[in-house]
Amino acid sequence: MSKKHNFSAGPCILPQEVFEKSAEAILDFNGIGLSLLEISHRSKDFVAVMDEARAIVKRLMKLGDDYEVLYLGGGASLQFVMVPFNLMKLENGKAAYLDTGTWAAGAIKEGKKLGTVDVVGSSKEKNYSYIPKDYNVGSEYDYFHCTSNNTIYGTQMKAFPKVDTLLVCDMSSDIFSREIDFSQFDVIYAGAQKNMGPAGTTLVVVKKEILGKTGRDIPSYLDYSLQIAKESMFNTPPVFPIYASLLTLQHLENNGGIAAAEKRNNAKAELLYSEIDRNPLFETFCVEEDRSIMNVSFKLVDDSKKEEFDNAWKNAGINGLNGHRSLGGYRASMYNALPIESVQVLVDVMKNLK
Numbered sequence: 001m002s003k004k005h006n007f008s009a010g011p012c013i014l015p016q017e018v019f020e021k022s023a024e025a026i027l028d029f030n031g032i033g034l035s036l037l038e039i040s041h042r043s044k045d046f047v048a049v050m051d052e053a054r055a056i057v058k059r060l061m062k063l064g065d066d067y068e069v070l071y072l073g074g075g076a077s078l079q080f081v082m083v084p085f086n087l088m089k090l091e092n093g094k095a096a097y098l099d100t101g102t103w104a105a106g107a108i109k110e111g112k113k114l115g116t117v118d119v120v121g122s123s124k125e126k127n128y129s130y131i132p133k134d135y136n137v138g139s140e141y142d143y144f145h146c147t148s149n150n151t152i153y154g155t156q157m158k159a160f161p162k163v164d165t166l167l168v169c170d171m172s173s174d175i176f177s178r179e180i181d182f183s184q185f186d187v188i189y190a191g192a193q194k195n196m197g198p199a200g201t202t203l204v205v206v207k208k209e210i211l212g213k214t215g216r217d218i219p220s221y222l223d224y225s226l227q228i229a230k231e232s233m234f235n236t237p238p239v240f241p242i243y244a245s246l247l248t249l250q251h252l253e254n255n256g257g258i259a260a261a262e263k264r265n266n267a268k269a270e271l272l273y274s275e276i277d278r279n280p281l282f283e284t285f286c287v288e289e290d291r292s293i294m295n296v297s298f299k300l301v302d303d304s305k306k307e308e309f310d311n312a313w314k315n316a317g318i319n320g321l322n323g324h325r326s327l328g329g330y331r332a333s334m335y336n337a338l339p340i341e342s343v344q345v346l347v348d349v350m351k352n353l354k
Contacts (some may be wrong), residue, residue, distance in 0.1 A: 005342035006311040008320030010194045010331040018247040053246040054087040061182040068228045076172045080110035086144045088115045090215040096120045096141040101128045101150035127154040137163040149174035152324040154297030174294045178262040200241035235273045269293035275347045288315035299329030
């Protein structure tokens, strides 16, 4: 069976090289006669994996020793809790959040359990079809939290605000897809399964100097400082997802890094959005200026064409195009590893729909 064109929103498409090397490691890791799945996480072979997995993130992001990199469990949803535990003061804690979609709303919900949360901007009233921009975040807040890319609605922050407090960003679905000044952020987190590797680990990048200032007695697993001291091994880490994420980042680094990935991603997005704009049978859910280059959410103007279109893209070997259940329509997730040839197949199907 030939490989399908994978537009799944997550678990994401990965480079073929990552599948091959991961499969080898499961059978025999580093020629030691043991599987990656059965070796000790304290063994020199896996410690080397963890060390390089942390180091490559800082190389790609161009960050110095004032930042630490963690690989944790619990998904990005656990970071909805860990961020306020580590950054929101125990006495009169107060944080600002930007509400741009389902996952941002989830972070807001958890933040409210530890202190005061002010939603300084929201596009909820227009079904998250745009990114709010007319807001200010002052020094009275312990931190400001935003979500860089919204997988369901197909919106993406093209720039990040200057704030008079700590800047925190959930980059789960567009991390490593475009060049950003990562040093402007105090905390970055991302679930691996959108653009880095399989589900099971979450990347956290944190500026060390901001920690230990809340006055909270933080539960051990949720304490960034303790996780840093234990080098992401406070408990047994998710070994396989970390290794696959390392392979994915090595593939990225060896193929021109983030700058080259951004150029490829822009070309894919331009190809698909051009067809949507040209073709009167389709339209997007969001405003043009906030369109995501990672997740293109769109719909048929005429629902009577749905059966014909669904049969056509499935027959073309396309997978994962259905939109999120909360929005409907279609969603083409074009993560780093998706080749532009797959996008062309989709565009051809759309062109042939009459």
